[in-house]
Every structure is written in structure tokens, then in C-alpha cells.
Amino acid sequence: MVFAAAAPGKVFVTTPNREYNVLFEGMKPGTLRHGDHRFEWTRAEFQDWAERVAAAHGYTVSFEPLGEEHPEHGAPSQMAVFERES
Numbered sequence: 001m002v003f004a005a006a007a008p009g010k011v012f013v014t015t016p017n018r019e020y021n022v023l024f025e026g027m028k029p030g031t032l033r034h035g036d037h038r039f040e041w042t043r044a045e046f047q048d049w050a051e052r053v054a055a056a057h058g059y060t061v062s063f064e065p066l067g068e069e070h071p072e073h074g075a076p077s078q079m080a081v082f083e084r085e086s
Contacts, residue, residue, distance in 0.1 A: 003057035
């Protein structure tokens with residue numbers, strides 16, 4: 001809806017990086033970090049989704065890690081920055 005109906009100049013989307021969850025002590029595999037999370041994506045899943053949305057609605061997208069990056073698992077969270085093409 002945001003991209004198709006509102007079509008703002010910029011959109012910022014963040015989500016936890018599911019790959020990072022193995023670093024949380026006592027966290028069971030396959031569980032979400034917080035009860036209000038509906039999903040958590042890997043970096044590849046997030047980038048795939050964001051690139052498809054950007055292409056479908058006339059945006060470019062770039063990605064930023066949020067938090068200190070682990071060499072194997074990446075940052076705890078991730079951000080996609082969408083910019084509407086002219």
C-alpha cells in the first residue's frame with residue numbers, strides 16, 4: 001500500500017536480521033526475538049523482497065546494517081532505504 005498508493009519520495013524499512021539470532025544466549029532456534037514481531041528475515045530474504053518491491057513500484061533501494069556487525073551473521077537489524085525514481 002505504501003509504495004502503490006502513497007508513493008512517498010523515500011521509505012525506510014527495518015527488520016531484525018534472523019541470522020543474528022544464534023548469538024542471543026538461550027534463544028531457541030526458530031523463535032522470534034519479541035512477541036510483537038510477525039516475521040524476521042535473513043539478509044538475503046530481506047534484500048530479495050526489497051528489490052522486488054522497488055522494481056515493481058519505480059524505486060531504487062539500498063541497504064544498511066543496523067548495529068555492530070558480526071563477521072558471519074551480520075548486524076542485529078537491517079534497513080532498506082527506498083527512493084522513488086524521477
